[in-house]
Amino acid sequence: MGAAAIARPSFAETASPKTYDAAVQITWRPLDPAGGVREIVRAGTLGANSHNTQPWRFTVSEKQITIGPDFSRRCPSVDPDDHHLFASLGCAVENTVQAASALGFKAEQRIEASNSDRITITLDRGQPAHNELAAAIIKRQCTRTEYDGRAVNAEDMDKVRAAGTLDGVQCMLVTDRSRMDAILDYVVQGNTAQMRDPAFMAELISWIRFNDSMGIEHLDGLSGRSSGNPSLPAWIARPLLRFVMTEKGENDKYAKQIRSSAGIAVFAAASNDKAGWIAAGRAYQRFSLLATTLGIRQAFINQPTEVPSLRPQIASYLRLGNRRPDLIVRFGRGPTLPPSLRRPIEAAIDPS
Ligand SMILES: Cc1cc2nc3c(=O)[nH]c(=O)nc-3n(C[C@H](O)[C@H](O)[C@H](O)COP(=O)(O)O)c2cc1C
Numbered sequence: 155m156g157a158a159a160i161a162r163p164s165f166a167e168t169a170s171p172k173t174y175d176a177a178v179q180i181t182w183r184p185l186d187p188a189g190g191v192r193e194i195v196r197a198g199t200l201g202a203n204s205h206n207t208q209p210w211r212f213t214v215s216e217k218q219i220t221i222g223p224d225f226s227r228r229c230p231s232v233d234p235d236d237h238h239l240f241a242s243l244g245c246a247v248e249n250t251v252q253a254a255s256a257l258g259f260k261a262e263q264r265i266e267a268s269n270s271d272r273i274t275i276t277l278d279r280g281q282p283a284h285n286e287l288a289a290a291i292i293k294r295q296c297t298r299t300e301y302d303g304r305a306v307n308a309e310d311m312d313k314v315r316a317a318g319t320l321d322g323v324q325c326m327l328v329t330d331r332s333r334m335d336a337i338l339d340y341v342v343q344g345n346t347a348q349m350r351d352p353a354f355m356a357e358l359i360s361w362i363r364f365n366d367s368m369g370i371e372h373l374d375g376l377s378g379r380s381s382g383n384p385s386l387p388a389w390i391a392r393p394l395l396r397f398v399m400t401e402k403g404e405n406d407k408y409a410k411q412i413r414s415s416a417g418i419a420v421f422a423a424a425s426n427d428k429a430g431w432i433a434a435g436r437a438y439q440r441f442s443l444l445a446t447t448l449g450i451r452q453a454f455i456n457q458p459t460e461v462p463s464l465r466p467q468i469a470s471y472l473r474l475g476n477r478r479p480d481l482i483v484r485f486g487r488g489p490t491l492p493p494s495l496r497r498p499i500e501a502a503i504d505p506s
Pocket residue numbers: 200201202203204205206237238239241242245294295296297298375376380435453454455456457493494
């Protein structure tokens with residue numbers, strides 16, 4: 155069966171949202187048990203992804219979903235080797251697999267060749283299974299705010315560590331305050347280097363959606379709301395940015411955010427190639443879904459993995475051996491922020 159037969163949009167997706175809140179309601183609506191393969195794809199698009207560029211293409215049939223890169227949505231400045239792009243595909247894979255089991259499919263994931271660009275998920279009909287990770291798909295978010303500083307208990311730490319240990323990925327949890335401060339120091343060095351790099355800043359700004367109308371027009375990118383920033387007209391916000399978003403201001407913000415967190419999770423895959431990057435994304439996504447079920451918030455602090463000169467330094471500090479530090483995330487308990495948005499799945503589905 156071709157994609158046209160599978161990809162019939164629901165009313166919710168054809169109606170264009172008039173407000174940010176309406177777009178949130180559409181994007182994060184519960185998975186429809188009668189929605190079949192199409193809903194599994196939608197769950198995939200709700201995964202975390204770098205700069206919310208949604209850098210994926212899906213090919214869909216009744217028995218199979220293939221997820222591949224959309225290189226037109228890559229970020230060459232922050233992610234020149236497409237590491238984050240493939241990690242984002244891994245996040246989509248994990249949501250797809252979890253949603254499949256909840257919606258009555260057995261899903262098996264296969265990477266087409268050892269270093270292929272594409273991941274195929276084969277679907278066999280089964281019985282819908284109660285799956286708390288699938289239920290968390292529509293509640294998960296990257297929460298870029300301060301947390302409450304409380305520790306997470308040992309039992310919950312064990313659960314999130316186990317969830318993040320997948321496909322050979324190591325999930326290291328750091329809770330010692332002096333080690334967290336050392337990681338903060340690398341984050342500050344990385345953020346400073348990035349903010350001094352005009353190409354990095356230009357790329358970042360191109361994905362910022364300064365106000366609600368920009369957010370609902372694009373349905374991608376980094377909305378002010380989900381970053382905890384006020385909604386402003388773009389013509390005011392753009393020139394103001396260099397006064398509001400200063401090196402010191404951002405570094406102080408990261409210091410407060412990390413010091414308010416219960417700990418830091420580091421994900422390091424077994425191999426530094428596309429298969430490893432996909433696995434790291436998948437492990438992170440499972441970690442974040444499980445954290446969501448426990449009311450634990452999390453947000454990325456990837457700067458030391460993104461600045462090439464810092465990557466070996468933090469790998470050595472964390473004693474990762476020859477593993478690449480793929481993703482770094484702080485976690486803890488705190489409030490939620492308004493969610494990010496997603497494009498309708500039609501924008502990401504190719505004919506099979
Ligand atoms: C590989 C990868 C790298 C990311 N890097 C960062 C980062 O360095 N800083 C950050 O604030 N968010 C980062 N994010 C989070 C995305 O910006 C976020 O997933 C996206 O905006 C969608 O928001 P949501 O996850 O809340 O739905 C990253 C996500 C992925 C998958």
